[in-house]
Amino acid sequence: MHFTSEQRLDTSEQRLDDGVLEREFTLGEIPGILWTPGSAAAAAPAPLILLGHPNLGLRRMYPRLVARARHAAADGFATATIELPGSGDRPRWPAVEQARADLRRAMEAGEPVGDDIVDALVLPLVDKAVPEWQAALDALLSLPEIGGPVGYSGGVISIGIRLAVVEPRISAAVLFAGSLVPRAMFEEARQVTIPLHVLLQWDDEGNDRQAALNLFDALGSKEKSLHANLGGHTGVPQFAGDDAARFFTRHLR
């Protein structure tokens, strides 16, 4: 893990009493970003939240990621994210790009999205991304300013489910309900046991609501909450973000 840049974010948000430290890094060929709370909170190692995101590239997702990072820092959390395979500045991945084109074509034609398209889009991504997030976790937890426990938040829900199953260092997760979930992931969902907080946008254009509810039902955790709010995919209300933040504070601090 090599840090490639470093900056203090400004302190315009009233909740922050000092600047969050943002550091870009590379982990082999994978770019990533680490945010740690300002100096007042940095006396002890901070618990960590891994920030998942859809595979649209870190640069495009940066404004939303940094907002989540600042909110988490105000609660005393470090946050980190890495680029997904085939996204952003990473080498293109023709097979997944083909599946994405097939998906777009089916949706534009108003056709149902077949299981084969979903499998081709999501399963290789999960298989490749999850070990990368685990490698990032190894590197992050070796830093003196980062402690446990670890949470995972958002992004591609199938990645969150696989991580929750295979990575014992993750103690709690906030997931964003999605319907582009391979059938095989439902079986993995039953194996999840960590506390979960699932956000569902009731009017999400790109999601089949019933499929999202079925996936919530399949999750094996004894503590799981579904928070559904009106609005489209990116319209998660502020108060719903605050509830998710409190979930992490309850479980990770």
Place this chain on the structure above:
Amino acid sequence: MHFTSEQRLDTSEQRLDDGVLEREFTLGEIPGILWTPGSAAAAAPAPLILLGHPNLGLRRMYPRLVARARHAAADGFATATIELPGSGDRPRWPAVEQARADLRRAMEAGEPVGDDIVDALVLPLVDKAVPEWQAALDALLSLPEIGGPVGYSGGVISIGIRLAVVEPRISAAVLFAGSLVPRAMFEEARQVTIPLHVLLQWDDEGNDRQAALNLFDALGSKEKSLHANLGGHTGVPQFAGDDAARFFTRHLR
């Protein structure tokens, strides 16, 4: 409205810095209870939350009602409840008792509960109870220690929906999702416009989950959140109660 008894609740709960005042009252023949925050918070008129409950009688519901009242008082709210028609010490109501017996028989036999049973059980209750809650609101808002705005919380969801539609003094409501909802109430649900926070127990023995989700979908409010948690009818987790309390604080204070 006549007060018939008065007591200070003890201060064993750490959140309360002084005792909540509990007063029983009668409104005509209807018994009720009013809780107001302790003296430290009582300088200004308190916003009011009406505490709904299932029609099992106030005496039986008292432990859960007083817990909700104390939690609300710690947030600065007055709370009040009245006995439902046909429940507790009020005169028995043979038609509704008959419908309740029919419901019990159908559920024990594992039969689907017919629309006729649900209509006979719920519609007369809504028609009679809602004007009584409005009369209680008239009396409560005339007290100097009670101000606006007003919230409604819990109980029979059809009563909450009707109140939200017909009573403009109610600004926000927490509803408990239930499936014993007459078809006619779905039309009223579409007319609701106030902010709503809906609690659903995912494994509620007495509720049809899909029917509850359909009712949430039908509610007309632009701000509505569904908070679903694992567990049976009375198993609402503490953190879900805290989220509901924050919803009222956001909208009524």
